[in-house]
Amino acid sequence: MEQSFRNVYDDRQRARAYAQLDFPGTYHLAFRDLPTLFRKYVQGTRALDFGCYTGRSTRFLQRLGFATVGVDISPAMLDLARTTDPRGDYRLVTAATLAKIEQTFDLILAAFTFDNIPTDAAKVEALRSLRQLLAPGGSLIVVVSTPAIYLHEWASFSTRDFPENRRARDGDPVRIIMLDLPDRRPVEDVVCSDAHYRELFAHTDLIVRELANPLATGAEPVKWVSETCIAPWSVYVLGAA
Numbered sequence: 001m002e003q004s005f006r007n008v009y010d011d012r013q014r015a016r017a018y019a020q021l022d023f024p025g026t027y028h029l030a031f032r033d034l035p036t037l038f039r040k041y042v043q044g045t046r047a048l049d050f051g052c053y054t055g056r057s058t059r060f061l062q063r064l065g066f067a068t069v070g071v072d073i074s075p076a077m078l079d080l081a082r083t084t085d086p087r088g089d090y091r092l093v094t095a096a097t098l099a100k101i102e103q104t105f106d107l108i109l110a111a112f113t114f115d116n117i118p119t120d121a122a123k124v125e126a127l128r129s130l131r132q133l134l135a136p137g138g139s140l141i142v143v144v145s146t147p148a149i150y151l152h153e154w155a156s157f158s159t160r161d162f163p164e165n166r167r168a169r170d171g172d173p174v175r176i177i178m179l180d181l182p183d184r185r186p187v188e189d190v191v192c193s194d195a196h197y198r199e200l201f202a203h204t205d206l207i208v209r210e211l212a213n214p215l216a217t218g219a220e221p222v223k224w225v226s227e228t229c230i231a232p233w234s235v236y237v238l239g240a241a
Contacts, residue, residue: 044106051113
């Protein structure tokens with residue numbers, strides 16, 4: 001069961017590199033529209049950041065006024081989160097302990113976390129646990145990579161060295177390089193299509209309230225590559241059925 005929560009960033013070198021990121025380039029589009037979605041779908045200020053990594057998304061939620069608990073499976077990531085934000089509430093979780101958190105949340109954010117959960121069974125287990133942690137009327141917002149992100153070039157990512165990504169189907173590993181980091185080792189994710197995510201959501205009694213696929217406008221001070229015409233991210237707003 002423990003292996004169902006795998007974290008490709010769980011080493012000190014990767015954690016230090018990832019901790020340097022804020023929301024540059026392509027990442028900006030993943031977070032740009034979240035405040036609007038929060039205003040539309042979230043009532044209350046209790047938030048859980050599922051897969052908080054080094055705490056950047058936790059601090060993002062804090063700045064928006066949410067009392068936020070950040071959880072992750074990586075001790076290395078959590079050490080850096082606590083160093084950056086000593087007053088933050090950061091907790092180590094496993095597949096078994098996630099559902100045992102003794103509170104509920106008006107908002108649960110899972111930003112990129114499901115890209116790194118390797119199997120359908122593990123994804124379902126996580127979704128079921130998160131559903132249990134939703135307060136009545138609460139919203140689970142899941143930010144994931146679209147399959148297209150592994151096929152094109154981006155301001156913040158490169159996939160040109162991995163033509164095998166084009167053969168990948170739901171559940172297959174895909175590789176990508178983050179250009180905003182000095183650590184250029186490939187990251188291995190697991191590809192999952194919109195249709196397959198919807199099957200998993202339905203299987204765990206979650207309904208899709210809204211799906212956003214943010215594009216760059218071209219007015220941003222970024223040298224975009226594919227972002228103005230191909231969406232790199234899917235943002236699902238989910239609620240309990």
